Amino acid sequence: MNATAAPIRRQIHPPPVPPSPFPYNPGSMLSVQDLNLEAVGYLLSRATELEGMDPLVRDRILLKRRIALLFYESSTRTRTSFELAAKALGADTTLVSSLSSSIEKGESLKDTGLTLRALGAEAIILRHNSSGAPWLLEQCTHLPVLNAGDGMHEHPTQALLDLRTILQRLRHGADQVDAGTLAGVTITIVGDILHSRVARSNMLLLPRLGAEVLVCGPTQLLPEVTATMGPGIRIERDFDAALRRSQVVMMLRIQAERLAGLQLDLEEYKADYQLTGQRLASLAPEAVVMHPGPIIRGLEVTAGVADGPQSAILDQVSNGVAIRMAVVERALLAQEGRV
Ligand code: CP
Numbered sequence: 001m002n003a004t005a006a007p008i009r010r011q012i013h014p015p016p017v018p019p020s021p022f023p024y025n026p027g028s029m030l031s032v033q034d035l036n037l038e039a040v041g042y043l044l045s046r047a048t049e050l051e052g053m054d055p056l057v058r059d060r061i062l063l064k065r066r067i068a069l070l071f072y073e074s075s076t077r078t079r080t081s082f083e084l085a086a087k088a089l090g091a092d093t094t095l096v097s098s099l100s101s102s103i104e105k106g107e108s109l110k111d112t113g114l115t116l117r118a119l120g121a122e123a124i125i126l127r128h129n130s131s132g133a134p135w136l137l138e139q140c141t142h143l144p145v146l147n148a149g150d151g152m153h154e155h156p157t158q159a160l161l162d163l164r165t166i167l168q169r170l171r172h173g174a175d176q177v178d179a180g181t182l183a184g185v186t187i188t189i190v191g192d193i194l195h196s197r198v199a200r201s202n203m204l205l206l207p208r209l210g211a212e213v214l215v216c217g218p219t220q221l222l223p224e225v226t227a228t229m230g231p232g233i234r235i236e237r238d239f240d241a242a243l244r245r246s247q248v249v250m251m252l253r254i255q256a257e258r259l260a261g262l263q264l265d266l267e268e269y270k271a272d273y274q275l276t277g278q279r280l281a282s283l284a285p286e287a288v289v290m291h292p293g294p295i296i297r298g299l300e301v302t303a304g305v306a307d308g309p310q311s312a313i314l315d316q317v318s319n320g321v322a323i324r325m326a327v328v329e330r331a332l333l334a335q336e337g338r339v
Contacts, residue, residue, distance in 0.1 A: 022135055027123065027144030027331035030134045032156040032201045037177055037208060042339075043330065044164055044175035047322040050089075050329070058325075059090035065332055067091045068121035070112065070137075071148070072098040072128045077293050078148045078157070081320035082125050086328050088321070094121075109133060110140040117141050123331040126150070144331040152195050152258060157327055158292055159201035161319040163209075165312050166248055168319075169288045182211035188242040189215050190273055191252035191300050193222040195259070198292040199252060207232025216242045217273060220262050221254070239273050243283040250290040251275050251300045270299065277304045288312050 023030050035043070050058060067086045071079055079095070086093045096112065098104065103112060109128070116124055123144040126134050131151035138145040149155040167174050170185060187206055193199045193215050206213050207230060214236040215222055222235065236242040243249060254264065275289065289301070289311045297303045306313060333339045 022138065023145075024138055024142050025144045025335055027334035028134075028138055028146065029156050029327055029331070030138065030145065030147050031154050032159045032205045034156075037179070040160070040163070040205070041176045043160060043323065043326045044167070044177065046326040046329065046339075047164065047319075048173075048175055050325040051322040055088065058088055061089045061329060062086070062332055063090035065089075065091045065122055066120045067093050067123050067125065067328065067332075068116045068119075069093060069095045069125045069148075070116065070127070071095065072103065072126075072133075073149065075127055075148070077317055077320055078127065078155075081317070082146070082148060082157075082324050082328065085321050085324035088325055089329055091328070091332075109137055113137045113141040113143075117143055123328070125328075144335065146327060146331055149197050151197065152200075153197050154201045154204075155197040155292075156201050157320070157324055158198050159205045160327070161316055161323040162198075162202055162250070162290060162292070163205060164319045164323055165290065165316045166206075166288065168315065169312055170247060177209050179208065180210045182206060182209040185210070185247050186212045186214060186245045187248040187250060188236070188246040189213060189250045189252065190239060190242070190275070191217050191221060192254045193217050193252070195221070195255040196252050199250075202250065203230060203233055214242045214246070218264070218269065220264055240279065240283055243279060243287070246284055246287050248288045248290060249275065249280075249284060250292075252292070253294060253296055253300060266299065274299065275301045275305050277302060277308065280305055280308075280310060286310075290316060292316065 023034055069079060069082060083093050113124060121143065123146065124137060125146045125148050126137055127148040128150050131153035133150050134145050134147040147154055147156055171181065189199050189202060203213055211232065213233045215233060216236050216239050287310060289305060291301060291313050295301060295306055297306060305311065330339050
């Protein structure tokens with residue numbers, strides 16, 4: 001062997017990334033990233049149409065179609081608004097909750113999903129404590145799956161209803177959106193960013209419309225690494241500085257159920273991050289105050305702010321029904337090529 005021969009260098013190419021097979025079903029909404037801005041605009045305008053429609057006409061759209069709500073975590077707003085939305089379109093709904101079903105006996109998500117499909121469910125609305133569960137359910141059932149919140153990951157319909165609320169307050173309820181719709185708008189998301197699927201879905205959506213998103217919280221709830229979450233997003237630890245720049249301030253609940261040993265001094269937290277009437281009046285007297293709920297009054301917001309004139313919290317709740325009507329309709333009609 002010739003010792004002086006140049007070593008053979010192999011070119012190492014990374015393997016090609018296969019295209020994602022998800023969502024399998026065109027009616028599914030697993031992530032807000034499944035939606036391009038045209039689809040977002042379609043859902044916003046369809047929500048407005050459905051909201052204004054004669055209820056006796058509207059309830060023929062999905063008359064007697066079967067929709068299952070599968071909830072492994074508690075919920076008031078999401079569950080009720082999905083159910084009211086499906087019923088407003090004429091669908092029959094059934095609720096399976098982890099506390100009163102065979103899930104308690106150890107039945108898997110896959111078997112529960114296949115059982116619901118065998119019972120005639122044509123779409124499943126899933127809330128689950130594990131991130132990624134909606135993708136698994138869709139893969140197993142190939143039904144349209146609507147992500148109603150998966151662990152610490154995403155809550156896409158919440159981001160859509162939050163966007164509708166912001167557009168109502170700042171853009172006269174516009175429902176056609178593009179990359180400049182929220183140009184010049186700073187939205188600050190405050191508190192438990194780490195555990196918040198609401199924050200994540202909003203961070204994936206709002207910068208695509210041109211908004212600047214500031215995320216604000218202590219390092220335990222907002223580690224430095226989340227700074228790399230995407231373009232248009234910046235960490236601002238100083239709540240007062242963030243408030244001064246904000247047209248919208250989105251407060252988050254501290255998710256005690258997901259803290260898993262994390263220690264937080266609540267008095268210190270309140271001093272640094274609670275939205276009080278005084279802070280709001282002096283730093284952001286025009287800002288829209290939002291909160292996905294449930295609110296812990298006296299912790300992340302004071303009662304006066306939650307009930308005050310700048311609060312859009314109950315508008316967010318109401319917008320949940322309109323947005324979810326559009327999303328549920330799309331779930332069933334997209335696979336038939338009708339939307
Ligand atoms: N915003 C939200 O998801 O609230 P619920 O947990 O009550 O559904």
